[in-house]
Amino acid sequence: MREDDLKSTFEQLRAAPMPVRGLTADDIISSGEAVRKRRRTMAVVGSGVGTTAVVVAAVLALALKPGDVPSGPVDPAGPSSTTSVSEPVEVPPSTTPPPESSVVSSAPETSRPPSTSTTSTSPTASPSSTSVPEEPVVTTTTGTEVTPMGSTSIQVTRTP
Amino acid sequence: MTDPTWNAEFTRHFDLTADSMRFTAYLLCGNWHEAEDVVQAAFLKLYLAGPKLARRDGLAAYTRKIVVRTFIGERRRMRWRREKLTDSPPEMPSGGEHVEDRLVVWQAMSVLGARQRAVLVLRFWHDLSVEETASALGCSTGTVKSQSARGVATLRHRLGPQYADLWQEVSRRA
Numbered sequence: 001m002r003e004d005d006l007k008s009t010f011e012q013l014r015a016a017p018m019p020v021r022g023l024t025a026d027d028i029i030s031s032g033e034a035v036r037k038r039r040r041t042m043a044v045v046g047s048g049v050g051t052t053a054v055v056v057a058a059v060l061a062l063a064l065k066p067g068d069v070p071s072g073p074v075d076p077a078g079p080s081s082t083t084s085v086s087e088p089v090e091v092p093p094s095t096t097p098p099p100e101s102s103v104v105s106s107a108p109e110t111s112r113p114p115s116t117s118t119t120s121t122s123p124t125a126s127p128s129s130t131s132v133p134e135e136p137v138v139t140t141t142t143g144t145e146v147t148p149m150g151s152t153s154i155q156v157t158r159t160p
Numbered sequence: 161m162t163d164p165t166w167n168a169e170f171t172r173h174f175d176l177t178a179d180s181m182r183f184t185a186y187l188l189c190g191n192w193h194e195a196e197d198v199v200q201a202a203f204l205k206l207y208l209a210g211p212k213l214a215r216r217d218g219l220a221a222y223t224r225k226i227v228v229r230t231f232i233g234e235r236r237r238m239r240w241r242r243e244k245l246t247d248s249p250p251e252m253p254s255g256g257e258h259v260e261d262r263l264v265v266w267q268a269m270s271v272l273g274a275r276q277r278a279v280l281v282l283r284f285w286h287d288l289s290v291e292e293t294a295s296a297l298g299c300s301t302g303t304v305k306s307q308s309a310r311g312v313a314t315l316r317h318r319l320g321p322q323y324a325d326l327w328q329e330v331s332r333r334a
Contacts, residue, residue, distance in 0.1 A: 006312070018183065025175065028232065029167055029170065031207075
């Protein structure tokens with residue numbers, strides 16, 4: 001067999017009558033328009049679904065960050081060990097001079113600021129002082145005693 | 161988006177080349193039913209790709225390339241289908257002159273692979289060169305040469321020595 005025989009066979013086949021063509025250009029164009037419309041719809045739907053998926057993934061990633069997740073069960077909070085009293089306390093003027101004021105009071109007048117002497121001796125001192133309004137006390141050390149354990153304790157007696 | 165200019169150009173091109181492409185598809189497929197499907201799919205691809213074409217001066221060659229590649233793609237997918245092809249064509253050719261040699265060659269060509277068949281059709285029916293055939297099939301020129309040689313050798317093997325006598329007798333009657 002030669003190549004010319006093959007070509008002659010093709011020519012004879014071409015000379016034979018062809019069946020009626022059942023396809024027109026309008027059919028192709030209408031099919032093409034349908035395909036384009038379907039592809040456009042799929043593109044719109046796909047982009048919407050993709051955008052939604054990205055947003056949901058971002059929200060989930062931000063909500064479930066590893067640092068915010070507690071490592072174990074949390075114990076319930078118990079009652080508070082400290083109580084605070086919010087009653088208003090009247091603070092009369094301080095009449096007790098501070099400990100250093102007695103020492104300072106013996107100092108010469110020129111070495112002490114004028115404001116300090118006024119506040120330490122005046123019975124109408126400013127109410128902002130935080131000293132306890134008690135009568136002046138005198139502290140006297142009476143003696144020491146040795147405990148059986150060997151520790152030394154200091155006994156303090158307060159007298160009015 | 162409808163392009164009226166492209167629609168008119170496509171309609172004109174379809175009317176000019178539809179019969180030629182149908183016969184090319186018939187040579188490739190071996191039956192008119194499959195050829196109609198291949199041609200329809202090829203023209204649909206051409207219509208969808210038309211607005212994106214930079215140049216439209218070679219539409220005939222481009223359409224032929226689409227037809228050949230659509231045929232090869234269909235044959236590739238056909239391996240996974242449940243329907244099996246048979247060696248005999250699904251319909252008997254219409255009566256006419258030289259029916260004998262057409263039948264003989266036609267049956268011999270049915271055993272060729274899709275690429276060998278496409279190479280033979282493009283080379284010996286469309287008279288394409290090796291380079292043009294390689295461009296249409298998307299392969300190298302060496303592949304075209306080897307596929308063409310193997311296809312012709314297969315036909316010679318299938319037809320046997322008695323084909324020469326039959327061919328001489330048919331030619332004498334013609």
